[in-house]
Amino acid sequence: MQSRRRFVSQSAAVASAVAFPLVAGAQPKTVKVGVLHPVTGALAYSGQQCRLGALMAIGDINAAAGIESLGGAKLQALLGDAQSQPQAGAAEVEKMNEAGVSAIVGAYASAICLATTQAAAKYGLPHVVDVGVADQIVERGLKNSFRFGCGYKKSTGVAMANLMLLNKAAGSPAKTVMIIHEESLFGVGTAQLLARELPGYGFDVKEVAKHANPTRDFNNIVLRMKSVNPDIVIPANYYNEYALLVRTMQQQKVVPQAIFSVLGGAASSYKFVKEFPDAANGIIDCNHWFNPKDQRAQQLRERVQAKGQFFSYEVFMTYTAMWLLADAIGRAKSMERAAIIDALDKSNFSNHIMPYGPTKFVNGQNEGAQPLMTQVVKNDIKVIIPREYREVDPIFPLKA
Numbered sequence: 017m018q019s020r021r022r023f024v025s026q027s028a029a030v031a032s033a034v035a036f037p038l039v040a041g042a043q044p045k046t047v048k049v050g051v052l053h054p055v056t057g058a059l060a061y062s063g064q065q066c067r068l069g070a071l072m073a074i075g076d077i078n079a080a081a082g083i084e085s086l087g088g089a090k091l092q093a094l095l096g097d098a099q100s101q102p103q104a105g106a107a108e109v110e111k112m113n114e115a116g117v118s119a120i121v122g123a124y125a126s127a128i129c130l131a132t133t134q135a136a137a138k139y140g141l142p143h144v145v146d147v148g149v150a151d152q153i154v155e156r157g158l159k160n161s162f163r164f165g166c167g168y169k170k171s172t173g174v175a176m177a178n179l180m181l182l183n184k185a186a187g188s189p190a191k192t193v194m195i196i197h198e199e200s201l202f203g204v205g206t207a208q209l210l211a212r213e214l215p216g217y218g219f220d221v222k223e224v225a226k227h228a229n230p231t232r233d234f235n236n237i238v239l240r241m242k243s244v245n246p247d248i249v250i251p252a253n254y255y256n257e258y259a260l261l262v263r264t265m266q267q268q269k270v271v272p273q274a275i276f277s278v279l280g281g282a283a284s285s286y287k288f289v290k291e292f293p294d295a296a297n298g299i300i301d302c303n304h305w306f307n308p309k310d311q312r313a314q315q316l317r318e319r320v321q322a323k324g325q326f327f328s329y330e331v332f333m334t335y336t337a338m339w340l341l342a343d344a345i346g347r348a349k350s351m352e353r354a355a356i357i358d359a360l361d362k363s364n365f366s367n368h369i370m371p372y373g374p375t376k377f378v379n380g381q382n383e384g385a386q387p388l389m390t391q392v393v394k395n396d397i398k399v400i401i402p403r404e405y406r407e408v409d410p411i412f413p414l415k416a
Contacts, residue, residue, distance in 0.1 A: 045086070045087065045088075045089045045090070046089060046090050046091070046092040047083060047086065047089050047090070047091050047092065047118050047345060047351050048092050048094055048115065048116055048117040048118055049074070049091050049092065049093055049094065049117060049118060049119055049120070049121065049338075049341065050093075050094050050096055050108075050109070050112035050117040050119070050120035050121070050122070051067060051070045051071070051074075051093045051094065051095050051096065051120075051121055051122065052095075052096035052097075052098060052105060052108050052109070052112070052120055052121070052122030052123045052132060053066040053067050053070075053096070053097070053098060053122050053123055053124050053334075054097065054098040054099060054100040054101075054105070054123070054124055054125060054128060055067055055097045055098075056097055056099050056100065057099045057100025057101065058100045058229065058230050058254075058256070059100040059124065059125055059254060060100065061255060061256075062124055062125075062147075062254065062255060062328075062330050063097075063098070063100070063124055063330075065325070065326070065328045065330035065331050065334075066122070066124050066146060066147065066330045066331070066333075066334040067095065067334075068320070068323070068325060068331055068334075069146075069330060069331035069332060069333065069334035069335035069336075069338070070093065070121055070146075070334045070335070070337075070338050071093060072316075072319070072320070072331075072335055073334070073335045073336075073338035073339055073342075074091045074093055074338060077091055077338070077339065077342045078090045078091060083342065083345050083346050084346060085346045085347070085349040086345070086346075086349065086350075086351070089351075091338075091342065094112055094115055094117055096108035096109075096111065096112060096122070098122070098123050098124075098125075098128045098132070100125070100128075101128070102127050102128050102130065102131035102132075103131065105122075105123050105128040105129075105131050105132045105135075106131040106132060106134070106135040108132070109132050109135035109136050109141070110135065112141075113136075113139045113141055117141070118142070118345065118351045118352070118353060118356060119141065119142035119143070119144065119341055119345070119353070119356055120132065120136055120141060120142070120143045120144070121143075121144045121146055121334065121337050121338050121341055122143075122145070122146060122334075123145075123146075123148070124146065124147045124148065124330065125147075125148060125200070125202065125254075126148040126149055126150035126152075126153065126200070126201040126202040126205075127150075127200050127201045127202070128148070129145050129147075129148030129150070129153050130148070130150065130152060130153055130201065133145065133153055133158055133160070133161040134156075134158070136160055136161075137158045137159070137160045137161070139353075140159075140160060140353050140354060140357070141160055141353055142160050142162070142341070142344075142353055142356045142357050142360060143160050143161050143162070144162050144163075144164065144337050144338075144340060144341050144360070145161060145162065145163040145164070145165075145337075146164065146165070146330075146333050146334040146337040147165065147304070147329070147330060147333050147334070148163070148202075149165070149166065149167050149168040149171065149202060149206075149279055150167070150168060150201045150202060150205050151167040151168060151169050151205070151381075152201070152205075153167075153380075154167070154379055154380035154381045155379070157379070158380065159357060159361075159380075160353075160357055161380045162340075162360045162361075162363075162377055162380050162382070163380060163381055163382060164333070164336065164337045164340050164370075164375070164382050164385065165304050165333055165337075165370075165382070165385050166304065166385045166386065166387050167381060168202070168205055168206045168209065168278070168279060169209065170385070170386075170387070171278055171279055171302055171303070171387045172206060172209045172210060172213065172278050172302075173213075174302055174386070174387055174389075175276070175278045175302035175387075175389070176210070176213055176214060176217050177217070178302065178389050178401050179217065179219075179248075179276055180217040180218060182300075182410055182412040183218075183412070185412075186412055186413055188218070189247070189273060189413055190219070190247035190248050190273050190274065190413060191218075191219065191220055191247055192219065192220045192221075192222045192244075192245075192246045192247045192248070193210075193214055193219045193220065193221050193222065193246055193247070193248045193249075193250060194221075194222055194223045194224075194225070194241055194244050194246035194248075194249050194250070195207050195210055195211060195221065195223070195224045195225070195250045195251075195252065196225045196227065196237060196241075196249065196250070196251050196252070196253070196261060197224070197225070197226055197227070197251070197252040197253060198226075198227060198228075198229040198231075198252065198253035198254060198257055199226055199227065199228055199229050200229055202252070202254075202279070203226070203229070203252045203253055204226070206252040206278055206279065207224055207226070207252055210250060210252070210278065211224050219248070222244045222246050223240070223244050223246070225237050225240065227253070227257065229253070229254065229257065230256060230257065231257050231260070232260070234257075234260055234261045234264040234265075235264060235268075237261070237264075238261070238264045238265055238268050238270055239268070241265070241270055242268065242270055246272060247272060247273045247274075247413075248272055248273060248274050248275075248276050249265070249270075249272045249274075249275050249276070250275075250276055250277060250278065251275070251277055251280055251281075251283075252277070252278060252279065252280070253280075253281050254281040255281040255282045255285060255287075255288070256281075257281065258277075258280055258281035258282035258283065258288075259281075259282040259288050259291075259292065259295075262275065262282070262292070262295045262296070262299070263292055263295050265295075266292075266294065266295045271414075271415050272414075272415065273412075273413035273414060273415050274298070274300060274412060274413055274414050274415075275298070275299045275300070275414075276300045276301075277299065277300065277301040277302070277303070278301075278302050278303075279301075279302070279303050279304075279387075280299070280301045280303060282296075283296075283299045283300075283301035283303065283390075283392075284301045284303045284304075284305060284329060284390050284397055285326065285328055285329075285397075286326045286327060286328065286397065287326040287328065289392055289395055289396065289397060290326075290395075293395045296392045297392055297393075297395075298391065298392060298393075298411060298414040299391065299392045300389065300390070300391045300400070300410070300412070301389070301390050301391075302387050302388075302389050302390075303329060303387055303388070303390065304329040304332075304333050304387060305329065305371070305387065305388040305390055305399065306332050306369050306370060306371070307369055307370060307371040307405065308398075308399050308405060308407055309405065310369050312369050313332070313369040316332065316335065316369065332369065332370075336368045336369060336370055339365075339367075339368060340360075340363065340365050340368070340375065341356075341360075343363065343365045343367075344356055344359040344360045344363055344365075345359070347359045347362075347363075360377065361377055363375040363376075363377060364376065366384075370385070371386060371388060371405055372384045372385050372386060373386075388401070388402070388405055389401035389402075389410075391408070391410055391411060393408050393411065
């Protein structure tokens with residue numbers, strides 16, 4: 017396991033990153049790692065944020081002496097672009113396999129991860145999933161696939177339980193819900209879970225509305241929302257559509273008792289809060305989040321901001337996923353794929369900035385992962401649940 021000192025290294029060392037083709041001989045001893053994300057197309061912003069996190073982690077790992085058990089071997093990134101399409105992601109895996117990578121970290125969106133993990137499995141190529149939340153990714157028996165963060169089943173369960181508690185504490189003012197979701201694996205899967213389970217928590221799901229991805233106009237959906245008049249609106253979509261939906265609600269003066277998100281694309285985004293503070297105000301989200309009480313997280317946030325970038329969940333999730341892989345390579349004491357898979361399978365990685373217990377993979381899913389509940393308060397994002405990470409008390413309902 018990497019030492020704490022190495023983890024917090026603030027060295028300015030630059031990551032050894034190359035796009036295809038690999039520049040041979042750049043380092044005398046390196047471990048080639050595929051960094052695969054959608055950096056063009058509809059998901060480009062999130063993919064670029066993921067790549068930023070991966071390269072910052074590689075820079076830190078290399079600056080802190082590399083992989084010690086391999087004589088200080090450096091990580092060398094091979095960059096891939098999934099172009100926001102699963103097929104393109106799978107094609108990049110083929111290229112990375114031919115280039116001889118030892119493992120892959122990526123590939124952000126669930127549908128892309130589903131394709132890239134499957135493609136990597138053909139070659140026994142370890143694949144650490146950084147963000148993709150669809151549980152199908154780790155429910156197919158693939159021995160090469162490991163997800164560090166939470167899936168949408170766990171996130172949805174945590175979110176619903178906390179929504180029930182918040183509502184009960186407020187005197188149960190909210191009774192009806194409307195769900196708006198994007199059309200891919202992430203949105204559809206999350207919406208189906210919510211629609212099936214919310215009645216058991218005492219909420220009447222009045223309507224479930226699906227939209228195309230991308231969507232450039234939410235006026236009709238918000239007009240329908242006015243007609244339905246739900247107490248709570250639950251969006252499940254990526255950044256661009258989430259931001260546009262909430263802004264359209266603001267323009268049409270639709271103010272439910274709460275906008276309550278599960279893995280909301282813009283709900284826990286400093287970018288959204290800065291650009292549209294009034295629209296973002298009060299939004300509650302259950303999402304991937306860093307440990308706000310860990311100074312290393314704050315230091316990383318400052319470094320990301322110094323680059324003129326936002327400290328989005330994509331950054332710190334992929335940053336941490338790369339450290340998880342480095343820890344496994346170090347324990348494997350090998351660049352061989354099978355040895356790295358075995359080390360990942362036995363991982364108890366805990367030296368990181370997430371609010372997780374030690375890593376424990378069961379069928380590729382980290383049982384130690386947990387989401388946090390956040391709320392936008394005074395132009396900032398604060399943790400409200402659980403209490404051990406709480407920064408401010410929750411505000412619910414937002415509108416009486």
